[in-house]
Amino acid sequence: MRKLKMGMIGGGKNAFIGAIHRIAANMDGLVELHCGAFSSNPEISKESGKGLFLPEAKCYDSYEKMIAIESQLPQDQKMDFVTIVTPNFTHFAPAMMALNHGFHVLIDKPMTLSLDEAKQLQQKVKETGLILCLTHTYSGYPMVKQARKMVADNDFGKIRKVIVEYTQGWLSSLLESKENKQALWRTDPAKSGISGCMGDIGTHAAHLAEYISGLKIAQLCADINIVVEGRKLDDDGNVLLKFDNGANGILVATQIATGEENGLKIKIYGEKGGLEWHQMEPNSLIIKWSDAPTQIYRTGNGYLSNISMANSRTPSGHPEGYLEAFANLYKNFALTLSFKLEGKEPTQEMLDFPSVDDGVRGMAFIENVIASGKSDQKWFDFKI
Structure with a gap:
């Protein structure tokens, strides 16, 4: 068992949902932020990554460059999955590219801009055997x-x-x-x-x-x-x-x-x-x-x-709210992915997170x- 390495697409400066994702991912100690393409503006992406204490080499100008470079690194040096926290119209392309390069995906809802795009992602997940988690937080x-x-x-x-x-x-x-x-x-x-x-x-x-x-x-x-x-x-x-x-x-x-x-x-x-x-x-x-x-x-x-x-x-009596619910999706996704990487079968409790089928x-x-x-x-x- 080790911490999973997360690459983030979107979620840079002044993007409220990016911070929520990072808190949720970090809550159970199973995931660490490894790299990111935090904005379509390369300067903002670099500045955002620097503010999150990432090495400069892990703050990418674009998601295309991040996925391409990370996919060529040795297993112990590259990200394990991509989390996509951008508006709807920029969900499909990075998700498909990540899956095509062998990366698991966690993505905000709605999953895509159209049903046709959603079906394409569903088919790609079936072909690759990779995991896609959709953040239906509630x-x-x-x-x-x-x-x-x-x-x-x-x-x-x-x-x-x-x-x-x-x-x-x-x-x-x-x-x-x-x-x-x-x-x-x-x-x-x-x-x-x-x-x-x-x-x-x-x-x-x-x-x-x-x-x-x-x-x-x-x-x-x-x-x-x-x-x-x-x-x-x-x-x-x-x-x-x-x-x-x-x-x-x-x-x-x-x-x-x-x-x-x-x-x-x-x-x-x-x-x-x-x-x-x-x-x-x-x-x-x-x-x-x-x-x-x-x-x-x-x-x-x-x-x-x-x-x-x-x-x-x-x-009991200590309130658990939105951040904890969000973290439960990350926890179950991370445990499922960790078991998969170790060649183990995840439990039904671990598999309890929204999938690509829910996205469709x-x-x-x-x-x-x-x-x-x-x-x-x-x-x-x-x-x-």
Whole structure:
């Protein structure tokens, strides 16, 4: 066992998500930052790397140069995997190049700019046997994993209804007109793709619904809106869902809910009971029964499942939040990769992170939702 060496693409000066990735990667001591192409601007990339105490030779002018040079180094001197923390439109090319040069990949969501690109990455992963992890962060929370386990154990009986919502208010005004960096690229079709809100946070809601319920979206009916005048991509939407077991659901994603922060919430109901989880109060899981009082499960307690406890780090009563959930993705990915490098078979607990297949479903969700939103047809089959 040794620390894995990470190469980072993007995440330089003033890029908030790069710092979050580095904290998450470092939290369990399994990964170290080895090199980076931190910006498309070579000067900023070099300056960013210097600020992270990397040797000058490991601060590359471009991701192309980094991948090409690192691939030629001896095994003990080159990076083990690449993490890609750039806007959507610069995901596919570096991910494909990394896979073609034998490097494993960790990448932000949505995975690509289009479903076709996502399928190409999926095929390349299958051909190479390499690992791709997608950062659907919310699946990393201990109580989300507890909820998933209870559903899988049939504690609630057959699932009948899923209600998931992700409400934000930060785009309630035309923030992109004020040169806000995050708003500029997320509302630009050339950089974000065919969807804004649904691509940015709707995919999180859809993934969480499928992850906890164990079901797959089979059909949907979408109402997609551009509320703020002058905006080019959707900033609000409501989607009716039908799952592959016959359950129905509702998905709400909006970035114009004035005053909201990151209000991701999910409720799932079965024949015998249900559950409720709120991202802004992540250490609690509310359990509801038809014939018993409501219960509140709390992170870090011994009555929780092994999978929940394996993704907790502190005793009960010590809050674990977004950074720890993010770190759980890195931890499970790193353990899986370490076992793979040693010729060992990773455990199911290690393999519990979003994969390239989740990335394909995410892009399919975006394309199906937008197609439905533009059509007068009531129900669309979920096509991949």
